[in-house]
Amino acid sequence: MKIRTDEFRKIAAEEMVNPHARKFLDTYSYKSSTRRKTMMDIFPDGGQAKEYGREMRRETVARLPELLEQFETNAVANGAKVLWARDAGEANSIVLKIAREKEVKYVTKGKSMVTEELNLNEHLISNGLEAFESDLGELITQLLERPPFHIVGPALNVPVKEVGEIFLEKGVIDTPSTDPKELGRAARLYLREKFQHLEMGITGVNMAIAETGTILNIENEGNIRFNKSAPKTQVSIMSLEKVVPTMDDAFFMLRVLCRSCSGQKMGSYATFDSGPRRSDEIDGPEELTIVIVDNGRSQHYGDPMLRQAFQCIRCGACQGACPVYGKIGGYPYGWAYCGPVGQMLTPLLLGLDRTQDLYWACTGCRSCSDVCPAGIEHSSIFQYYKEKEAEGDADLKAPSKSFLESRFFDLWTMALTHHKLWGFGLKILRPLLKRALRSNGVSRKSLHLVGQWMIDRELPEIPNQSFREQWKDLEGEQE
Amino acid sequence: MKSAKAEIMGRLRKAVVDAPGARSGSSAIPQLPSDPEELTARFMRELASVDVTAFRADDSREAVSKIAGICESEKIKKLLLTADDTVGETGIKLWAEKNDIDTFCTDQFDDNTEYKSVAFDEVQAGITGVEFGVAESGTLVLAHGKSQARLVSLAPEIHIALLPMVRLVPNYENAMNKLYADKSRLPSQVTFVTGASLTSDIGGIPIRGMHGPCALFVILIG
Numbered sequence: 186m187k188i189r190t191d192e193f194r195k196i197a198a199e200e201m202v203n204p205h206a207r208k209f210l211d212t213y214s215y216k217s218s219t220r221r222k223t224m225m226d227i228f229p230d231g232g233q234a235k236e237y238g239r240e241m242r243r244e245t246v247a248r249l250p251e252l253l254e255q256f257e258t259n260a261v262a263n264g265a266k267v268l269w270a271r272d273a274g275e276a277n278s279i280v281l282k283i284a285r286e287k288e289v290k291y292v293t294k295g296k297s298m299v300t301e302e303l304n305l306n307e308h309l310i311s312n313g314l315e316a317f318e319s320d321l322g323e324l325i326t327q328l329l330e331r332p333p334f335h336i337v338g339p340a341l342n343v344p345v346k347e348v349g350e351i352f353l354e355k356g357v358i359d360t361p362s363t364d365p366k367e368l369g370r371a372a373r374l375y376l377r378e379k380f381q382h383l384e385m386g387i388t389g390v391n392m393a394i395a396e397t398g399t400i401l402n403i404e405n406e407g408n409i410r411f412n413k414s415a416p417k418t419q420v421s422i423m424s425l426e427k428v429v430p431t432m433d434d435a436f437f438m439l440r441v442l443c444r445s446c447s448g449q450k451m452g453s454y455a456t457f458d459s460g461p462r463r464s465d466e467i468d469g470p471e472e473l474t475i476v477i478v479d480n481g482r483s484q485h486y487g488d489p490m491l492r493q494a495f496q497c498i499r500c501g502a503c504q505g506a507c508p509v510y511g512k513i514g515g516y517p518y519g520w521a522y523c524g525p526v527g528q529m530l531t532p533l534l535l536g537l538d539r540t541q542d543l544y545w546a547c548t549g550c551r552s553c554s555d556v557c558p559a560g561i562e563h564s565s566i567f568q569y570y571k572e573k574e575a576e577g578d579a580d581l582k583a584p585s586k587s588f589l590e591s592r593f594f595d596l597w598t599m600a601l602t603h604h605k606l607w608g609f610g611l612k613i614l615r616p617l618l619k620r621a622l623r624s625n626g627v628s629r630k631s632l633h634l635v636g637q638w639m640i641d642r643e644l645p646e647i648p649n650q651s652f653r654e655q656w657k658d659l660e661g662e663q664e
Numbered sequence: 665m666k667s668a669k670a671e672i673m674g675r676l677r678k679a680v681v682d683a684p685g686a687r688s689g690s691s692a693i694p695q696l697p698s699d700p701e702e703l704t705a706r707f708m709r710e711l712a713s714v715d716v717t718a719f720r721a722d723d724s725r726e727a728v729s730k731i732a733g734i735c736e737s738e739k740i741k742k743l744l745l746t747a748d749d750t751v752g753e754t755g756i757k758l759w760a761e762k763n764d765i766d767t768f769c770t771d772q773f774d775d776n777t778e779y780k781s782v783a784f785d786e787v788q789a790g791i792t793g794v795e796f797g798v799a800e801s802g803t804l805v806l807a808h809g810k811s812q813a814r815l816v817s818l819a820p821e822i823h824i825a826l827l828p829m830v831r832l833v834p835n836y837e838n839a840m841n842k843l844y845a846d847k848s849r850l851p852s853q854v855t856f857v858t859g860a861s862l863t864s865d866i867g868g869i870p871i872r873g874m875h876g877p878c879a880l881f882v883i884l885i886g
Contacts, residue, residue, distance in 0.1 A: 247682065269668040322865035339865075406875045436835075455855070455858075456853055457854040460850070465809075467770055484675060
């Protein structure tokens with residue numbers, strides 16, 4: 186997937202007038218929040234349940250090293266192999282090496298955001314393998330070569346006609362169709378043949394349960410089940426923060442995840458894998474390899490503000506609540522993660538210099554935090570990124586400031602901290618501003634130096650004297 | 665040179681992190697009725713809410729008549745069976761022989777390729793037992809192993825699940841505490857099945873039957 190975070194504004198402007206995006210987004214927020222509230226109400230105490238989930242995620246992230254060790258020990262005891270990868274390059278090399286050892290010609294992959302982050306498909310394809318997305322939404326975006334529009338439904342904005350056209354072009358169907366059922370059926374048959382002869386399936390991991398060394402995946406379609414159970418080799422890829430302490434914790438998060446994600450009590454299929462198949466079983470993988478990926482997370486683990494980002498369970502509730510996402514959809518975020526999740530994770534992993542527009546695109550309304558079952562304060566993280574940008578933080582790859590901007594704020598700081606200098610500056614500026622001011626507003630041309638800042642602002646009529654000067658005169662009159 | 669794990673864990677451990685406090689909220693497991701009939705009624709309602717067709721059968725023999733009805737309505741001529749006791753007790757093979765329906769059982773295959781060919785291409789339905797039914801969401805819990813092969817409930821277009829009523833429990837925890845009691849003998853895979861396969865990925869329109877079975881029938885026995 187090409188990273189297009191630097192095109193945020195351009196793509197956002199396009200999507201705001203895109204009729205297909207509008208059709209979905211203009212009703213999305215209302216529907217998702219209504220559905221979610223109804224489903225959370227089934228808990229005896231919905232507010233308490235939310236608070237418990239938040240505390241659990243905070244605790245999990247605080248105990249991350251210990252839980253990862255425990256998970257690995259138990260997973261290996263179950264017969265799984267566990268490998269660690271510092272970055273995308275290492276993770277992709279591990280997967281390719283396994284594919285070569287097993288002499289596979291193609292793989293199928295379940296929906297997995299971390300594998301999008303790694304650009305795994307492109308790596309496998311450039312090394313001579315075929316890689317098929319098996320989730321219907323991911324298949325559509327793969328064929329269209331687009332990023333995900335939505336964390337749960339990556340192709341929800343694509344009109345049925347366009348799905349039919351790309352399916353026809355790529356050979357998924359032989360005759361044109363705009364019937365969603367027919368298209369779904371065609372995708373089923375297209376991938377079914379691949380599942381039947383599959384030698385290596387790749388999945389992500391929703392949760393890695395430390396207590397038992399079990400990986401858990403939740404889905405509706407059944408493709409992840411096929412990726413796990415049809416081939417002899419299963420590779421499941423997780424980022425560090427997917428670990429949960431106990432099976433009971435996993436059930437709690439599963440209830441919250443399904444309700445937050447899609448308004449369901451439970452997805453159609455949840456699969457819990459504790460190692461590969463046993464020797465007397467007729468199906469299931471003979472080998473299960475779990476790849477634990479860092480890719481820039483551990484270097485920020487020590488920062489308590491950024492550590493919040495690891496509490497995310499990828500439910501997408503924040504997207505449904507975000508007024509910005511509700512206007513622009515997923516494409517402008519330009520990478521594997523969109524909405525407030527993308528605004529939080531993408532700057533962390535790619536650097537602030539490539540992602541400024543993402544964390545600046547926040548109204549500060551905190552709707553995301555209100556609905557987040559994992560207790561993340563998204564807007565405080567975005568504010569933190571802005572502070573780090575101003576400080577020129579090297580760890581977060583803050584962009585360098587322009588010479589003019591830096592000198593302006595040097596002068597500004599000096600003026601604000603020296604009142605006589607401030608007063609002198611105002612004496613010079615006031616007549617200039619008054620000359621520029623017209624009855625219908627400020628002349629933007631005169632103030633072009635401050636540029637965008639004046640687009641939505643108008644100055645009031647500027648008096649001849651400042652308040653201090655008027656006060657001094659009044660005092661003089663009274664004497 | 666340090667291994668990837670040592671480097672990553674080194675960075676994680678170097679961080680100064682405040683020890684987490686005790687959790688003050690409640691885990692809030694949904695409360696369900698304890699009366700067996702009310703629990704069953706709740707389970708049936710949850711099954712209906714995820715488009716599952718459910719039947720009650722007093723015993724294994726009556727279960728066969730329900731299976732017969734499904735085979736007729738769905739025009740099923742070939743069945744794939746798991747090798748578990750619940751399926752065996754129905755005597756389904758004998759009934760099938762008398763009614764011109766072919767049956768395959770997972771324990772008859774030596775070869776995984778032949779088994780997969782049958783599961784994907786030959787049969788119209790797979791019949792499995794169920795380890796637990798969970799009333800809170802109408803979920804079937806399948807603990808895979810030699811007698812509960814995975815693809816039987818996944819590859820065929822129709823999945824027929826036989827659930828003895830004594831195995832109905834309120835919540836997921838009730839089922840998994842039993843299945844995971846012996847940490848040295850965990851099932852290789854446990855699957856929660858809640859309705860048939862589903863997608864809404866084309867225009868947000870819900871469609872049953874994406875990659876997994878298109879229809880799920882549950883027969884509650886006892």
